[in-house]
Amino acid sequence: MRRLLKILAMLLLVLPVLLFIAWFYLHTQLKMAGISSWSLQLSHLSWHQANLNQLDLVYENDHYRSEVSFHDLKLRWSWPGFFRIQAHSIQLASATITVQQTGEHVADTAARLPVALSADWRLPTWLPKLIKLDQIDLLLPCASGQCALQASLVASADEQQAWQASLSLKSPQYQQTVKTDWQLQQGPDALAIQATLLLDQQLALSFKQQLAIDRAASTELALAISPPSPALLAWLNEWDLQLPDEWREQFTQPVKLHLVARWQLPKLWPEARLATNALPLVNAEIDIIARAPDAFIIPNIGWLKGELKAQLQIADQHVSKWQLAADLALSHYPDFGLKAYFADPLAPLLIKIDSQSASSPSLTQLPLKLQLISASPVQSSFNAQAMLSLTPELAITLNQAELMLKTKQLQVKAYQLKLQDVTLQSRFHGAWQAKYWQLQLADNTSLAAKVTHPDAKGQVKLALNGTTISQATDADVTLSSQLQLEVQQLQHAQLLTQNWQWQGNASGSLVKLDVEGVLSNDSGLIVKQQTAWQAPAQLQMDWQLEDLFLLAGNPLATSFQAWPSLLNLTRGRINAYGQLSYQQQLVANTQVNFRELTGLYDRTLFTGLTSAFLVNLKAQQFTIEVPELQLAQLNHGLQMGPLQLKAQYQATLAEPFLGNLQLLDARLGFMQGELSVEPQLMALKQPSQQLVLIINQLDLAELVRQHPTTELKANGKLSGRIPLTINNKQFSVQQGQLAAEAPGGTLQYRSAASAASAKTGGMKIVFDALENFQFSVLNSELNYATDGKLTLALQLKGANPALQQGRAINLNINLEEDLPAMLASLQLANKLNDTLTKRVQQYIQRQQAAKAAAGEKR
Structure with a gap:
């Protein structure tokens, strides 16, 4: 008896200490979990149940603060063994949850590590067999500030671990309800899930999933979306989910999607795929049917309608059968700024895909046939055959591609440029993968158009040969091409009407590009040029005018309107060369050489004109230097000569004829004597x-x-x-x-x-x-x-x-x-x-x- 009293006394002394330790441990754990404060009102506590009138707690992290209040919470459990507890039910009459955003949320990016997939995906047995949450009032951050939602949940399981669940979310302001029902059957070797989601007869989703213990699975998915109601649109707008008005006006019929798939996952993912260059599925049969009678919006792509069917079979982590067919229409697609150049809106783009392969133990490449067609204002036709590779990484090889574009008129208003009867024709092939892509154009790729500008017009033809465009990861787009440009009957205020041609090569990147070529016209004018462009705005160009032998004609006189009509050159040689550069300002240097020119200016004959003209341009000012001019003879009724001249002229582009002329030396033989001019500076503004x-x-x-x-x-x-x-x-x-x-x-x-x-x-x-x-x-x-x-x-x-x-x-x-x-x-x-x-x-x-x-x- 005395010993029993000692034991009871020790328990009475130790029990408060144990309770204090347990309370301190619980408080510390809640604090570490982010619960800054909490309180509860306990109405009943026994070995098998606990009733709480109210439980309040505050949860905080770097981004959110949540205040939670539970009312009339009932917990039931049993003790199937010593110190082993089994939850029976959780019932909640009502709850209020308020969430406030306290900082900007940044998503964490976890490293992608191999994950071992469990063979047993059944729910744990310690879960309560009944979870009933009658009414939960949610106040969540949204675009308009704080938005209210009402939720309820009922989940229950029988003795065979067959679960049924129903979750409902409702907007009390807009009377919109999202309801989802779940059924889970857990057998010893398989798991079966059926789920439905309904949104007030505007969205219906049916999902069936079976998963075996060997990771073999089958999936069936059916989705139907109906035109949204005004109440739903207002509710989405509250959460900053806005649908374009034009899309809503065209959305009048439901969009349907049906998918059936049978598949099996490997034990390790994604490491199994990386190690064997195989697909992440061991075996699979996937059938997809998607129908959109009316345009359905796809962000950053456009409005898509039509039908798509796809079938894919995978055996031993490799594709064994492939079939894809689609008849789609894409409208309101990105125009990359081209819409401003057309008077009419861009027509829908018709997309047709027809591709299939015969059954094979292993398909390394999947064939794909693609056809794109559009109508006015741009009539386009694109046909291509491609091969899609899924392993060792996603890659596309493009073969036998043909592109044709036509438009009656295209306007570039910023440059007052109008293009008519534009035609682009090209054949090409290429390849794309994650780290590299390349495009090769076949020879005779051509672009033709009638170009009109307030200062010029003509028929332009551009032909490309040996053209390659490519880009590697983190590198600039590079290109290489041989170009032939022809302008037929070019009309310009400073030119005489005739045909002009340019032929050359372009190589480099969009950041640093080198272009060299030869410019010529029907008159026989030939100019070579070498140009180097470097982003953002650095240009360097060298050019050379080939020798003009005037005995065979004068291409300058038959090319430029500015050539003096009273000047006729009959003998001699002319050549020129120069450099032009631009980096924040324009700088140009030109040298024109005359050799033994003979000709007539107005009523004055001259022979033996030899000189060099140096022209320097910087920003808005230019200088013309004549270091030495020699003329053998002049005849204006009286014979004169020889003439020697040294001079310099400076002016601005704004007033080119009102500059300063510096006569350094001017001497003319006359009547066996000499005429000379004293050195002088002449201000032509005077x-x-x-x-x-x-x-x-x-x-x-x-x-x-x-x-x-x-x-x-x-x-x-x-x-x-x-x-x-x-x-x-x-x-x-x-x-x-x-x-x-x-x-x-x-x-x-x-x-x-x-x-x-x-x-x-x-x-x-x-x-x-x-x-x-x-x-x-x-x-x-x-x-x-x-x-x-x-x-x-x-x-x-x-x-x-x-x-x-x-x-x-x-x-x-x-x-x-x-x-x-x-x-x-x-x-x-x-x-x-x-x-x-x-x-x-x-x-x-x-x-x-x-x-x-x-x-x-x-």
Whole structure:
């Protein structure tokens, strides 16, 4: 008896300690699980049941805070063995669960490791045989803030572990209910599941699954989706699930999907597939039927309708039979920005797939035939045969693909560009796999279109040969191609209408591309170019104009509108080369070389023109340098030459003809003497320019020779300075000075008509003196007006040895000459060139007409 009392006393002392330890352990475990606080109201507790009037707890993590409150919770259990408990039932009258988002949720990405699949997928036996949750009020975060849901659950099992469950979710605001029923049969060697899901007669899903202990399974799935009701749309919108209005308007008939499959999984997945390059299923028979009478939206793809049937058989983790057939229509698909170029919306894309293979123990590649067709505004046709490989990794090989695109009109409004009758034809093949893809175009891939722009138009034809496009993982898209571009009857404001061609090669990537080729036209102009492009905006181009031998013609004159119409080149050689680069600003350098050019400009003949022109462009400013220009001879009624010139010109692109001209050296041989211009900077923005011509040792005998006359002979040298004013492209001279160099010279003027008219008096003495006048002084003041009138005020000092015993004579003579008319008469008399003669005659006719018109006005 005393011993029993000691044992009871020890239990009374130890029991509080054990209860305290248990309570502390439970509190610590709940804290570690994220339950920050909890409380309960216990109404009844016995060895087989517990009744809780209320259980409240708060659960928190980095992203959410949940407040849970259970009301009238009843738990039932039994003790089938010592310290072994078996749950019987869980019943809950009501509960309230409120979830608030406290931070941005980021999904965790777990490493993909081999998973050992269990052979026994039955539910554990310790689960309660009855779970009944009558009413659960949920308040969850959604797009509009907090959204309310009501849920209920009933799940029960019999003695054979056959389970039945029913779950219901309801929106009290929109009266929408989602209900799902489950049935689970657990046998010793198999597991069978049947499930249905209903959404107020708008969505019905039926699912049947059988799974054997050897991982063999069969699946049957049926899905039907009806057009959504306004209440359902409002409910989805509350959860930020919005359906396009256009799709809802076309969605009038149910979409149906039916799938039947028999399959078996390996013991390890996915390691078994990686180790053997096999499929993750051991054996399988899969049949799929999908029907969508009306367009069904697929995110990021478009609206799809039609029918698809597929059959796949797998034996020993390899495909043994394959069949796929589809007749689909895809609309509202991504246009990749092309929609803006067409006046009409893009038509639906018709998709037809017909592919099957005969039964075989192992199919390594699955054949696939694909046909795509679309109508206006782009008429397209695409036919291809492909092979689909599932092992060792997913890969597609494209064979015998043909593409044809046609459209009547395409507009690029940003560039005011219009393309008409566009046609693209191509045949190609390619391959795709996870880490690499390649596309090879067959030769004679072509693109043709009539191109119209406010500045140009023409018929464009582009042909591609040897074209390859590819990309490897984490690398840029690379390409290689031979291109032939032809523009027929190109019309441009700066070009004469004719055919142009460009032929070349392109290689590199979309980030760094090299293009080289040859540009030519029907006139014989040939330009070679080498271009390097590097993203984002770096361009480098070298070009070379092949030698132009002008004896065979002048391609420049027959190519460009800007070629001066009054300039004819008949002999010589021209070539040019340059570089152009762009990196934040445009920089260009060009050199044009002339060799021994002979030709005619307006009414001036020239020969032996040799020079180099250096043109430099940077941003909006350009410079033209003439380091040395040499010209053998000029003839404008009078012969001149040689000419030597050094000059530099600077201007802006905005005002190309209003720059600064720097004359460094300008010398012209004239009448066995020389004309030169003092170095000067000319600002062409100014209304007028001033130059000083320096005349050095002009030979009077040569002047008389080039102005043939039988009445005058002369010798001597003249030098002087002539100030020249240029105003609105017209020349004038005021008080130019010429003087004879020592020791003077001789004038011999014999005119029978003039002498006869002056038989007596002072004029007779003058004419007698001029018959052999030996002068020591010859001064002349020269003036030239813009109307072409040249006046000379001559002052002569000298004597005629045969007159009055050589008495000294001073003569003052005023001469007036229409210089342009005189030069024109000399050009006609010389008959140097038929074109020149015609132009001189036209000039004389214009001058006579102008004078006649001026006389009528008076």
